[in-house]
Amino acid sequence: MKGLVHRIDTVFVEVSDMDRSIKWYSEILGLTLRWNRNGYAAFTVGETSLTLVQSANVQPSNHSPFNFFTTNIDDVHTFLIENHVEAEDIGNYPDIRTFDFKDPDGHVLGFCQFED
Known part of the structure; x- marks a missing residue:
């Protein structure tokens, strides 16, 4: 059926320590918390929600399931490194x-950057 999917509404990421992750x-990342309750916390990223899910058995992903888009990738990279984020x-x-x-x-x- 054409037109069934309109957007990706929510992306879920399991976390072991909700307070630390929030x-x-x-x-x-400079995200604004929308709500936090019952082991879930949601941030808005553009039109999509990024929802953290409290879990006792977090299995870190080996490959990025999504990219955050930025228009200043060099500045973002520098900021993360300066804040001791492994990057x-x-x-x-080419593009x-x-x-x-x-x-x-x-x-x-x-993170990604391209001509939008």
Whole structure:
């Protein structure tokens, strides 16, 4: 059926320490917390929600399930490194620049920049 999917509404990331993760996603990534209750905490990122889920058995991802888009990848990369976030070097490709980094639970996440 055409037109069934309109957007990705919510992305879920399991975390082992909700308070630590809320602080990190707020202070390091600059996201604004929308709500926090019953083991879930949601941030708005553009039109999509990023929802943290409290879990006793977090299995960090080896590959970024999504990228955060930025228009200043060099500044973002420098900021993360200065704030002791484990981050790979920026990869420069024909139409996109990207790098991976890790959140406090070791999940690999990504940043990208391209002409929008």
